[in-house]
Amino acid sequence: MTIEIRRLDTNENDFSSELETLLAWESVSDKQVQTIVTDILDDVKTRGDAAVIEYSNRFDHLHVENMDQLELNQEQLEDALNTLPADQRHALLAAADRVRKYHDKQKQDSWQYTEEDGTLLGQKVTPLDRVGIYVPGGKAAYPSSVLMNAIPAHVAGVQEIIMVVPTPGGELNQLVLAAAAVAGVSKVFTVGGAQAIAALAYGTATVPKVDKIVGPGNIFVATAKRQVFGTVGIDMIAGPSEILVVCDGKTDPDWIAMDLFSQAEHDEDAQAILISPDQNFLDQVQASIEKLLPTMARKDIIRASLNARAALIKVKDMNEACEVSNTIAPEHLELSVDDPQALLPQIRHAGAIFMGRHTSEALGDYCAGPNHVLPTSGTARFSSPLGVYDFQKRSSLIMCSPEGASELGKIASVLARGEQLEGHARSAEYRIKKQ
Structure with a gap:
């Protein structure tokens, strides 16, 4: 069976619409x-x-x-x-x-901290x-x-x-x-x-x-x-697993093909994407995919995933690669380049970023240390990996001194009456010191 991976090129007029179609995923159940x-x-x-x-x-x-x-x-x-x-x-x-x-x-x-008039403000983490x-x-x-x-x-x-x-x-x-x-x-x-x-x-x-x-x-x-x-x-409503590899064309194409397989083998809806400015390298990875796929135990799932949702994307340079990456906002992002630190400031949206040619996404799944529960389906634009902070609550602390209550009460009174909430205003006004 053939492997028909979609090819996209940012130089084409319909690139944006093609990318949008590629990324479309409806996770809502019927x-x-x-x-x-x-x-x-x-x-x-x-x-x-x-x-x-x-x-x-x-x-x-x-x-x-x-x-x-x-x-x-x-x-x-x-x-x-x-x-x-x-x-x-x-x-x-x-x-x-x-x-x-x-x-x-x-x-x-x-x-917590205390203001000059003795008012205490803070946050209690529980x-x-x-x-x-x-x-x-x-x-x-x-x-x-x-x-x-x-x-x-x-x-x-x-x-x-x-x-x-x-x-x-x-x-x-x-x-x-x-x-x-x-x-x-x-x-x-x-x-x-x-x-x-x-x-x-x-x-x-x-x-x-x-x-x-x-x-x-x-x-x-x-x-x-x-x-x-x-x-x-x-925690989240997770969609299918995703990997996006940004490569300058200098990594072993077999490594990149296997990195793409590592997510495609999850299920038929998983998404594996490679971005590179090197057309020849994209062709090499395609050849590696065709060579290595028959050796995979889950080759039927991988093939279905690659045919349905994978893509090899040609960009003009690494700066544009980062722009496309931010549009995708992937769950897993591999920066398979010589100096990933140099690209890092340009990356705004990604669940986890795997930096350098030797850092495979699979390490993050098991033992690197950071959490592998990550935002999918573009939600890395506004979501973060699961972490300790997801199991803690934050309570605000406010304790006014008499002087603080008086000064804050004047501000609150004006704003409350502006909202026509007399109870709020009078509650604050009771604490205002009489002149």
């Missing part, structure tokens, strides 16, 4: 999915554990009768860690250590009480997802981290359970789908209600997260 999810959410909210058990049996082909059969204890998590093959245990612990060290740098502290982490299960087992979602919450000081993970056919993934032990997860329920999101959002007799839900899932999970937002916080 009405049928929304109806199914709404019914599940309502049912779990009404019937709690009984509904969770029924949906788990139906969708995951289980045969459980009570919630005890869907909960794992800490001993099971520790056993999973202790019985891992030595190489997996070492890799998991090393990755967790790097992720923890990076996120330790993100911790925010409370602060961790969330309890968060829920959704981890995909079944054929897709992602221990890295456990680390990236749970460790920032743990670093932030969250007291309870509740993990849900589907186990179709009752199959447990030991690496995922071991990751939960390493990352400080408090409780694990082998529940997935919209019913898991409902249980976390509304709480049941067994599953504690959480303050925020994070983690990736299928369209039913994403739809459920969207619908419970407001009852709980969520």
Whole structure:
């Protein structure tokens, strides 16, 4: 089967419209999915554990009768860690250590200051009480997802981290359970789908209600997260995975082809794009793709992704490459050039930036340290990677001295009366010192 990767050139008159078509992605689920999810959410909210058990049996082909059969204890998590093959245990612990060290740098502290008249202002930073982490299960087992979602919450000081993970056919993934032990997860329920999101959002007799839900899932999970937002916080509604490589034409084309594969292999909707001012290099990468694809275990998925959503984009120079990159606002951006620091000031929108020829995106997925939960579908224009700050709240502190209350009261009074809110004005005016 042929690989027909789209070719774009900024010199062509229709480039902007072609790029817009390439990037178009509609992540909103159809009405049928929304109806199914709404019914599940309502049912779990009404019937709690009984509904969770029924949906788990139906969708995951289980045969459980009570919630005890869907909960794992800490001993099971520790056993999973202790019985891992030595190489997996070492890799998991090393990755967790790097992720923890990076996120330790993100911790925010409370602060306050006192003005000359004695008025105190500040900010109090407090961790969330309890968060829920959704981890995909079944054929897709992602221990890295456990680390990236749970460790920032743990670093932030969250007291309870509740993990849900589907186990179709009752199959447990030991690496995922071991990751939960390493990352400080408090409780694990082998529940997935919209019913898991409902249980976390509304709480049941067994599953504690959480303050925020994070983690990736299928369209039913994403739809459920969207619908419970407001009852709980969520991290984001993630679209398909993306990679954008900006290359000057001097990197081994086999390396670049494999970097593109690293995202295309996620699923057929993933997007892999290469930008270069060197037409010959684009041709070389195309040749590498055709050479290497037959060697890939997930070649059918990669081919479908490349044919549907990939592109090789020719630009006039590296400055224009950065402009196009900012338009795309990719989830993952590789700057595969000699001096990536020189390009960095021109990059305004990207979830994560991988700098230099030796920094593959795959390192960020597992063990570099920064979080791999990143904004997709152009949302890097206004969103950031998941981090410790997503598991903390900030409360404003205001304590007026008598003098401060008097002076501020004069300002507030004028503005409140300008808005015709007499109660506000008189409340402030009571504190104004009489002359």
